[in-house]
Amino acid sequence: MNPFKFSALLFILAFAFANCSNHDANGAVTRSEGPDMQKTAHSERAAAGTPYSDSAVQSIVNEAIEANRPLRIDSFHDLHAFPKERFEIKGLKKIGLATVAQYQDINNPLTKEQQALLGATDYLSELAYSDRFRMYLFYNKSMESHYGNSIALITVATQSNGISKLTLAQEYLSEGYESVIESELVGENEIHLSKTEYFGIANSRAEVDSVRVTRYIYQVSENGRIVKSK
Secondary structure (H helix, E strand, O other): OOHHHHHHHHHHHHHHHHHHHHHHHOOOOOOOOOHHHHHHHHHHHHHHOOOOOHHHHHHHHHHHHHHHOOOOOOHHHHHHOOOHHHOOOOOOOEEOHHHHHHOOOOOOEOOHHHHHHHOOOEEEEEOOOOOOEEEEEEEEOOOOOOEEEEEEEEEEEOOOOOEEEEEEEEEEEEOOEEEEEEEEEEOOOEEEEEEEEEEOOOOOOOOOOEEEEEEEEEEEOOOOOEEEOO
């Protein structure tokens, strides 16, 4: 048996045994309890003692195995084996916080290996490409406390593992300072990006000491590198 599956099964059996032991230890109802309290206690014990179905146990085991599965990264395969049908979203041009919010419930995940390589969690859109590189939009469900979810432009060189990445939309929140990145795709190889910073925030962005907006233009080179225009 797979060692991870075996460990997960041991954990589940131990958990079930603990539940059963606890149920037996607390099964007696004292005489001072009234009929309603006895009925409630009995219902709670019945619920606690409900066994898992075979399918539920298998589901828990599968989740435990996947969560503990070590990464086996094959960089070239993981970066060049994106199924085209997984890129379901078409026609994105203006990409801002509204776009991030629109797709926050997306459930189109990359593999764990691809997530580790790209710093992204879900497929989003395939863009124009050449014989030298591929260009995509990926969604990332952030686990960081100050950074919100984001959308990133990522290019992958066709003959190597070279990637280039630019965050197109994301919100950063902290005490006294916030920033917002939003972008627009212009043509096939140009990105207009703005970063709005809010300094000295009190209760809302309407109460700030100052606001600074910085605009950038990026180009995707013929080799797929994302570079900032001077």
